[in-house]
Every structure is written in structure tokens, then in C-alpha cells.
Amino acid sequence: MIKFKLNGKSVTYEGDSSKPLLWFVREDAELTGSKFGCGVAMCGACTMHLNGNPVRACSTPISMVDGGSVTTIEGLESKTAKAVQTAWQDLDVVQCGYCQSGQIMSAVALLEKNNKPTDEDINAAMDGNLCRCATYHRIRKAIHNASKSLAKEA
Amino acid sequence: MNFSRFVPQKQNLSRREFLKVSSLAAGAGFAIGSVPLVAGEATPAVQQGLGHFIKVTSDSLVTVVIKHLDKGQGVTTGLTAIVAEEMDADWSQMRWEFAPADATKYNNLFFGPVQGTGGSTAIANSWMQLRQAGAAAKHMMVKAAAKRWQVAPAEVTVAEGKIKHKSGKTLSFGDVASDVAKMTAPEKPNLKDPKDFKLIGSNIPRIDSPEKTKGKANYTLDVNQPGMLKAVIIHPPLFGATIKSLDKSEALKMKGVKAVVQTPRGVGIVADSYWTATQARQVVKIDWDESAAEKRGSKELWKSYKTMAREEGQVVRNDGDVTKAFKEAAKTINLEFEFPYLAHSAMEPMNCAVQIKEGQCDIWTGSQIPTVDQGVAASVVGLTPDKVNIHTQFAGGSFGRRAVPNADFVLDAVLIAKLSGLDAPINLQWSREDDMQAGYYRPMTYQEMKASFDDKGELSGWHQRVVSQSILRGTPFAGMIQGPLDMTLVEGGHNLPYAMDNIKVDGHEASVGVPVLWWRSVGHTHNAYSTEVFLDEVARTMGKDPVQFRLERLKEHPRHAGVLKLAAEKAGWGKKLPKNKAQGVAVHESFSSFVAEVAEVTVNDDGTYSVDKIVCAVDCGIAITPDVIKAQMEGGIGYGLGSCMSEAVTLTDGKVDQANFYNYFPMRMSKMPEIEVHIVQSGESPTGVGEPGTPPAGPAVANALRKFLKKPLTKLPFGDRLDLA
Incomplete structure (x- = not known):
């Protein structure tokens, strides 16, 4: 039996241990904010945090999260997360919105580790998250804005 | 569309x-x-x-x-x-x-x-x-x-x-x-x-x-009706291949698999979860009949397109006397352009949920043409269209992909639901590979552009020839073709706004078994590129400034001229730049909106380059929601630019070479330029902004990169490294 924390709550899973985390979260736990985009960790739409690090849940076998702690877009509640989501809304970053849960998860993970990212840092952290609406221009601005608002609070 | x-x-x-x-x-x-x-x-x-x-x-x-x-x-x-x-x-x-x-x-x-x-x-x-x-x-x-x-x-x-x-x-x-x-x-x-x-x-x-910022927006992927089953589908490996024999015994033995059905479009697998359906897919054995399939690869298609281009096609514009202009020319120039097939590759791979129960058919999907999807579903299920209820969901992108004249992925889902005989709701989800390989691309296109100059060096003739596939012919929308040629081939080219005495545009419809579709701005994707890049080449030949040259010939087109002047002014057109930087410009009307873009690029000695900034001016009549308009320009530019820089669907022996984002390369964060959008104040009725930002992006960048090259970029995509030799 696989046991882990999902958004702070204990969950268990029995069955095919190669099943990707994404499908457990979406179909078993019925949290649908994380999306399926490629299935091979090339687009980032499924990004979740595993023990605080961003992972591509579509390519993370559920066996890998045993004993760990997983956070999805539904479980975001840190100060950083609030700053990011506020910045996202202030700038109306979203278009179709499908990739945005993943974008936000990657952005939050970046800012949790580096609260003053440069453009180069943003490229490195965000290049794995595709957006076909090409909202990159606003994502970059939103990350800088979130960084500034966090600095003000501190 | x-x-x-x-x-x-x-x-x-x-x-x-x-x-x-x-x-x-x-x-x-x-x-x-x-x-x-x-x-x-x-x-x-x-x-x-x-x-x-x-x-x-x-x-x-x-x-x-x-x-x-x-x-x-x-x-x-x-x-x-x-x-x-x-x-x-x-x-x-x-x-x-x-x-x-x-x-x-x-x-x-x-x-x-x-x-x-x-x-x-x-x-x-x-x-x-x-x-x-x-x-x-x-x-x-x-x-x-x-x-x-x-x-x-x-x-x-x-x-x-x-x-x-x-x-x-x-x-x-x-x-x-x-x-x-x-x-x-x-x-x-x-x-x-x-x-x-x-x-x-x-x-x-x-x-x-x-x-959408909190992960709460619902897409087709998220539709979860009580008792909902999941489905995947195996499409033929080649366009036009059919099923010779199917062995579904292994798949049916798997726990959670509810049905494996052969449809006219492939094999559908219904299971209790997406993962189970995906596992079952691996053990379905299909023997394909490829005798009627399209087996030509890109190489063969380019050869055939170039052969077609030797003959005159259907002439859709013929002002003045182009033949005479070329015969009497003191000088001529010409360019040949190659545009590959492009995948829409919306972030949400195609999907559709269906339930057929008690004389009703319920469909949950993001549909660009509900009337077609409703009609097709009704005819498949054997109901009147009013018994087909479409519950529209947000679409995770589309760019034209969710507007298919034969209902495509909706048809897949309805066929699976009907043939499985299940009355539970079934959510069909294509994989990324299905999405990339099951067709419906921006048509591959070959173009020849020719210009003539008289003995005073003045432009005397302009001739554009387009070879591409028709999007409309053979579909239920064929009635939209009103002349001898499907105008999606030449739109944006045949109505070139620049004043010219002698201009001719003709086109050939190539017959290829690869399904094609409207892709954000349709024919404008290639015609804006070929005409605006060639126009710069004409201006260069005449020793004229690209903006000045365009304005001289746009006197009858104040809205084109208006956006061009605004973009040029805001971008500081002609400003002094370091040696490794350059500007380029393009202006284009599509869908009754007018957009000009000025690109600024940096080119390094090793041929690598970056697009640093795009300044965009748009005239779409009354601006209802200015920030949404700006966002559509930004996104349209990213979409257009990505395609010109790095996207291509190619075929080998009829099979699509690309499968996923490891060999199909859309724009990513690190390549995205800074974008500045200016909206022209207008009292005209509002027109669309979803597509018009896309066409000028590629040619504006190509025209900027041209300053470092021996000849213009005519073969797309550009790739990561330019040939500076």
C-alpha cells in the first residue's frame, strides 16, 4: 500500500504502482486542477509539488511519492502562493487557462527558493511549462510583481 | 477558420x-x-x-x-x-x-x-x-x-x-x-x-x-458525470489506412476494461479509468490495410508541388498586364517559399464526452461549430438534432482545431459510445501523440514570388503563385468555395493592398491524403509571410526604406497605413542600433482587422539569434476590452513566431515524424520577446483579434534577420541557428 500526504491530508493507494501520480490525483482523488498535456514531462501542465519541489505528475509513478507530501493547485496556501495568484489575476495572465495551474505551481516553487529571480532564473524555472496561448510575456511580469510584493511584506 | x-x-x-x-x-x-x-x-x-x-x-x-x-x-x-x-x-x-x-x-x-x-x-x-x-x-x-x-x-x-x-x-x-x-x-x-x-x-x-488562476475552471478533460467511463482511441498509422483485422482478446481480459470497439475511424477502448484504457491500448493488436493510404513523404510532396508550380494555376487576380511587364523588364527578382505542415497542438489534446441514453445524446466538449457536431452526432445515433444536447466546456486552446467539418474527435466519441452499446457517460481523451499524428494541420504550402522592374528601376510587375491543399474542398463546407479556387490558399495574397499597376495571383490545389484545417489565421499564415518578406526584397532592390516604401503604396488604405505609422513611431523605426541588432517590419490585414509589427532582433557571430522585442499596432475598430485585445496580440505574436522559428510537421513515407513536444517545438518562455501593443483609437464597428496578431510576426522578424543574411529566409522554420555564410 502506498501512503502519502495530498494537500495535507493522508491518502492511500493500492494497485498498479506504475500509475502516474497525475491520474491518481485527477481520477481517484478527484482534484482536477492539474492538467494532462503531453504524458512525457515535456509541457508542465501537470506540475505539482513533491516535498516542495516541482514535479511532472504525468511521469511520476505513484510509487515514487510513497511517504511523501504532494501539493496541487487546490492545496496552495502559502504566502508566496497567494502573492503569485494575486499577481496572476492583477495582470490577467490567463487566456485559455489550461496550462496555468502548472505555470503557477512552477512559479510558486521558484519563488519559494529564490524570492528575487532574474529573467534568466525565470527562463530556467519556467521553460518546461508550455503555453500555446503564449502568455509568457505576462507570466514573466507576474513573477516579478509577486517577487516585489513579497519583498514589501517581508 | x-x-x-x-x-x-x-x-x-x-x-x-x-x-x-x-x-x-x-x-x-x-x-x-x-x-x-x-x-x-x-x-x-x-x-x-x-x-x-x-x-x-x-x-x-x-x-x-x-x-x-x-x-x-x-x-x-x-x-x-x-x-x-x-x-x-x-x-x-x-x-x-x-x-x-x-x-x-x-x-x-x-x-x-x-x-x-x-x-x-x-x-x-x-x-x-x-x-x-x-x-x-x-x-x-x-x-x-x-x-x-x-x-x-x-x-x-x-x-x-x-x-x-x-x-x-x-x-x-x-x-x-x-x-x-x-x-x-x-x-x-x-x-x-x-x-x-x-x-x-x-x-x-x-x-x-x-x-482559471485557482485551477477551478472546467474543461472537457475535467467532465466527471456519475458513472463516467474513460476512453482512448487508436487511429490508423497512415492517413487513409483501414483495419484489416483486430484482436481485442488480451485487452478485454484486463480488469476495468469495459469495451473495445472497431469504428470506421479506428479502435476505441473504454475502461474505468484513463490509465487502464491506456494500458489496454498497448495490448490491442491491429493489422492495418495500407493499400489506399497516403504514402508520400514531405520530400515527395515538395517535389510534386514544385512540378505543379511550373504551370499557371487558377488565376484569382490579374490587374494590368503582368506578362508584358516581365517581358519588358530591365530586371527581375524571384523567391521560392516553403511552408511546412503545422500542428495546432492546443495544450488540451482533443477530447469529448458522450452519453447516449433514453433517446437523448449528451455531449460535453469545447466545440467551435456546435451545429455541425450536433448534426453529425444526430445522424450517427439516429436522433433528430434537437435530441443532441451539447454542454460547452472551456477549451484548453484550439486555434481552429476544434472546428472540424466532419466533427472529427466528436465523431470518434459518439461512434465509441454508440458501438459500445454502453449507456454510461464516456469521456474520450486523445493522447498528445494522437493529437499530433491524427491530422488536421495548417496545409504545407509552396509559393513562388516574382517581381519585375522597368528600366528606371521602378517596380513594374508582381506575380504570386501558391501551391497548397484546399481546406474546404471535399468537406461539408465546400459550398463556401465560390470560384475555381479555394480562396483559403491565397487569402492575404490575392487582396494585397499595395498600389501596383500589374499584379497577378494564381494558385494550384494539390491533392494530398493528409487532412488539413484552418490554423490561427488560415491562409494568412503563409501569405502574409511570403508577400511581406518579398515586399522587403523589392524595397531593398529599389534602395527604399521598407516603411516608406509601404506607405507610398498604401495611400488608398488608411487603416493599413495608420497601424504601420503607429508601430514605426512607437518602435523608433530607423533608430541607431548596435551592429548585432536590427529592426524589421510587416503589416497585414486579416479578418477585417489591421496589424503592423516592428521586430527587433539580435544576431550573434555563430548564427544564433534572439527576438528581443515586438512593437505592435492594431486597428480593430472600437476596442471593447483593450486589455484582452492586447493579450490576443501578445499571444498571436507568440503563436506565429513560434511556428516560424521552430515548428514543423513532416512526413516520411506517409507517416508523421513528430509525436510529442520532444520533436515538435512550440515557443517557450526563454524565446518569447518583450511585446508592446498599441491600439488605434477608432469609431469603426469592432472586428476580431483572435487571429490578426499572428500573420505579421514571422515576416517582421524575418525582415529584421535579413540584414545579417545573404538572402531572405524562405524555408520555414528558421531553426535555432542562421546560416551567416
Whole structure:
């Protein structure tokens, strides 16, 4: 039996241990904010945090999260997360919105580790998250804005 | 989608535009006849209460029924704003919901009797319809309040969601909702003078931002009806291949697998979860019959296109005497362009949920043409279209992909539901590989551009030849082809705005077994590129500045000239730049909107390059939601630029070479330029912005990169490294 924390709550899973985390979260736990985009960790739409690090849940076998702690877009509640989501809304970053849960998860993970990212840092952290609406221009601005608002609070 | 020819060039609302889609009836197997409709006029003259676009509840919330699909372009915000403006509602009380599939009420006024989203028409065709609906609602609310108060309606005003009498008394929208429901709507309500607009033109926040920022927005992927099963489908490995034999025994033994069905389009696998269906897919054995399949690869297709280009095609424009101009020319130049197939690759791979039960067919999907999907489903299931209910979901991008004349992925889902005999809801999800390899691409296109110059060095002739596939021919939309050539091949080329005495445009429709479709801005994707890059080459030959040269020939086209001047001014056109940087420009009209873009690039000694900035100017008439317009320009530029820099679908022996984002390369964060958008102030009727930002991006960048190259970039995509030798 696989046991882990999902958004702070204990969950268990029995069955095919190669099943990707994404499908457990979406179909078993019925949290649908994380999306399926490629299935091979090339687009980032499924990004979740595993023990605080961003992972591509579509390519993370559920066996890998045993004993760990997983956070999805539904479980975001840190100060950083609030700053990011506020910045996202202030700038109306979203278009179709499908990739945005993943974008936000990657952005939050970046800012949790580096609260003053440069453009180069943003490229490195965000290049794995595709957006076909090409909202990159606003994502970059939103990350800088979130960084500034966090600095003000501190 | 290309319905552009049905959009009045000037949005003259009294002009009657007729669209006959009788071929739809035959092709899609359902009867909608050929009902001519008048573009730009509200549909029913007499209606009870608020009609079918607006709902007001007792809590004073105003819900606008959105007849278009929101696939990111922000139409839920724009259409809601139009109604709110005419009702004088407060933005905070506005809500929205997607309309059901019902073309009698929710047809696109530019598509005739078809409900649909495409050709950047959502705002343009709804503009007067929703203004009238909103104005009628306000008129009735004023009348109802006046009656309550026993005063003259002239003494009643509405502002910020409150109905007020000059005495100071107020009522909310909810207070009069039940009275209004019993009233008859005025046929011609007074519309606001645009100078009194408060919401329109202001920076209204996107209405869908909060839910999309919190992961709460629902897409087809997320549809979860009680007892819902999941399905995947195996399509043929080659276009046109069919199933010789199928062995589903191993798959059926797997726990959780509910059905494996052979459909005319492939093999569907239904299971209790997506993962189970995906596992079962691996053990289904299919022997394919490839005898009738398209087996040519890109190499063979280029060869065949080039052979076709030796002959004259269907001539769609022939001003002056091009033959004479070339015969008498002192100098000629020519370029040959190669544009590959492109995948839409929306972030949400195609999907559709279906339940066939008790004489009804329910469909949950994001559909750009619900009327077609509804009709096709009805004919497959054996129901009348009114028994097919489409529950529209947000689409995770589309760019034209969710508007397929044969219903495509909707047809897949309906066939699986029907043939499995299951009455549970089934959600079909394509994988990324399915999405990339099952067809419907921007057509691969070959173009030859030629120009002649007289003995004074003046441009004397312009000739464009296009070889590509027809998007419309052989589909239920073939009725849209009005001449010898499907104009999606040449749009943006045949109507080149520049003043020239001798100009000829002709085209060949190539017959290829690869399915093609409208891809964000359709034919403009390649015609804006070829014409604007070649125009720069002509200007260079004549020793003229590209902006000046264009302006000299755009005297009859003030809106083209207007955006060009604005973009050039804001970008500081001609400013001094370091040696490794350059600017390039392109201007193009598509879907009745005008866009100019100035690109600034850096090129390094090793041939690597970056697009640093794009300054964009757009004229789309009255700007209803300026920030959404800016976002569409930004996104359109990223989409267009990505395709020109790094995207290509190629074939080897008929098989698509690309499978996923490890060998198909859309724009990513690190390549995205800084973008600055300027909107031209205009009193013209609003036109679309979903597509028009895309066409000029590639050529503006190519024209900037040209300064470092021996010859222009004519073979797309550019790739990561330029050939500086």
C-alpha cells in the first residue's frame, strides 16, 4: 500500500504502482486542477509539488511519492502562493487557462527558493511549462510583481 | 477558420450578407436547409421578456448567455461587457454561461444558420445583437420601474446597476425582474451613443481570471458525470489506412476494461479509468490495410508541388498586364517559399464526452461549430438534432482545431459510445501523440514570388503563385468555395493592398491524403509571410526604406497605413542600433482587422539569434476590452513566431515524424520577446483579434534577420541557428 500526504491530508493507494501520480490525483482523488498535456514531462501542465519541489505528475509513478507530501493547485496556501495568484489575476495572465495551474505551481516553487529571480532564473524555472496561448510575456511580469510584493511584506 | 469573406469589409450594418450552407445538409447528414440570414441584425423582432441572451435573477445578478466558445480569446468577457454597457449594469453583478447548441437562437450572424466560433467573428457578429438585447433589457427595466412608481419613464435612469427616480427612489435589477419577464421587448431600443460608453474601452478584468488562476475552471478533460467511463482511441498509422483485422482478446481480459470497439475511424477502448484504457491500448493488436493510404513523404510532396508550380494555376487576380511587364523588364527578382505542415497542438489534446441514453445524446466538449457536431452526432445515433444536447466546456486552446467539418474527435466519441452499446457517460481523451499524428494541420504550402522592374528601376510587375491543399474542398463546407479556387490558399495574397499597376495571383490545389484545417489565421499564415518578406526584397532592390516604401503604396488604405505609422513611431523605426541588432517590419490585414509589427532582433557571430522585442499596432475598430485585445496580440505574436522559428510537421513515407513536444517545438518562455501593443483609437464597428496578431510576426522578424543574411529566409522554420555564410 502506498501512503502519502495530498494537500495535507493522508491518502492511500493500492494497485498498479506504475500509475502516474497525475491520474491518481485527477481520477481517484478527484482534484482536477492539474492538467494532462503531453504524458512525457515535456509541457508542465501537470506540475505539482513533491516535498516542495516541482514535479511532472504525468511521469511520476505513484510509487515514487510513497511517504511523501504532494501539493496541487487546490492545496496552495502559502504566502508566496497567494502573492503569485494575486499577481496572476492583477495582470490577467490567463487566456485559455489550461496550462496555468502548472505555470503557477512552477512559479510558486521558484519563488519559494529564490524570492528575487532574474529573467534568466525565470527562463530556467519556467521553460518546461508550455503555453500555446503564449502568455509568457505576462507570466514573466507576474513573477516579478509577486517577487516585489513579497519583498514589501517581508 | 476562414469565414472572412462573409464578414463585411466595412462593418456596414445595413448591408445584407447571405450565406448559403445547403451543402452542410447533404454532407453532414442533417437538414438545416439554406436559410438566408441578415448579418449584423438581431434575430427575433418580437420576444417575451429578456429573450435568450440575458437572464436577471431576483438577486440582481445578470447572466449573459454566450453563444461562442471561449478557447482563451476572452469572448466571455467581451460579450458580457457589451450587454453590461447597454444595460448600465455594474460589472460586479455580471455573470455568464455558455449557450446550448441551438442554431435557431444562437447562430453566428456571419455564418448563416450555423452556430459557430471562428474567423475572428465572435465580437463582430454579436456587437449589434447584444447591444440591442442589452438596450431592450434596460428599456423594459425603466418601464417596469416607472410603472411601480407611477411616474413617467423619462424620469427614470439607470446607472451602475441601479434604477433611479429623480426623487431619489431606487430599485435594483432584481426588484423588477419578474415584471420584465412579462413584458414584450421593444423592436428597436435606443442604443447608447458610443461617446457615453463607460465599460467598453475601459480595462475590465477578464471574467474568467479567478477560476482559471485557482485551477477551478472546467474543461472537457475535467467532465466527471456519475458513472463516467474513460476512453482512448487508436487511429490508423497512415492517413487513409483501414483495419484489416483486430484482436481485442488480451485487452478485454484486463480488469476495468469495459469495451473495445472497431469504428470506421479506428479502435476505441473504454475502461474505468484513463490509465487502464491506456494500458489496454498497448495490448490491442491491429493489422492495418495500407493499400489506399497516403504514402508520400514531405520530400515527395515538395517535389510534386514544385512540378505543379511550373504551370499557371487558377488565376484569382490579374490587374494590368503582368506578362508584358516581365517581358519588358530591365530586371527581375524571384523567391521560392516553403511552408511546412503545422500542428495546432492546443495544450488540451482533443477530447469529448458522450452519453447516449433514453433517446437523448449528451455531449460535453469545447466545440467551435456546435451545429455541425450536433448534426453529425444526430445522424450517427439516429436522433433528430434537437435530441443532441451539447454542454460547452472551456477549451484548453484550439486555434481552429476544434472546428472540424466532419466533427472529427466528436465523431470518434459518439461512434465509441454508440458501438459500445454502453449507456454510461464516456469521456474520450486523445493522447498528445494522437493529437499530433491524427491530422488536421495548417496545409504545407509552396509559393513562388516574382517581381519585375522597368528600366528606371521602378517596380513594374508582381506575380504570386501558391501551391497548397484546399481546406474546404471535399468537406461539408465546400459550398463556401465560390470560384475555381479555394480562396483559403491565397487569402492575404490575392487582396494585397499595395498600389501596383500589374499584379497577378494564381494558385494550384494539390491533392494530398493528409487532412488539413484552418490554423490561427488560415491562409494568412503563409501569405502574409511570403508577400511581406518579398515586399522587403523589392524595397531593398529599389534602395527604399521598407516603411516608406509601404506607405507610398498604401495611400488608398488608411487603416493599413495608420497601424504601420503607429508601430514605426512607437518602435523608433530607423533608430541607431548596435551592429548585432536590427529592426524589421510587416503589416497585414486579416479578418477585417489591421496589424503592423516592428521586430527587433539580435544576431550573434555563430548564427544564433534572439527576438528581443515586438512593437505592435492594431486597428480593430472600437476596442471593447483593450486589455484582452492586447493579450490576443501578445499571444498571436507568440503563436506565429513560434511556428516560424521552430515548428514543423513532416512526413516520411506517409507517416508523421513528430509525436510529442520532444520533436515538435512550440515557443517557450526563454524565446518569447518583450511585446508592446498599441491600439488605434477608432469609431469603426469592432472586428476580431483572435487571429490578426499572428500573420505579421514571422515576416517582421524575418525582415529584421535579413540584414545579417545573404538572402531572405524562405524555408520555414528558421531553426535555432542562421546560416551567416
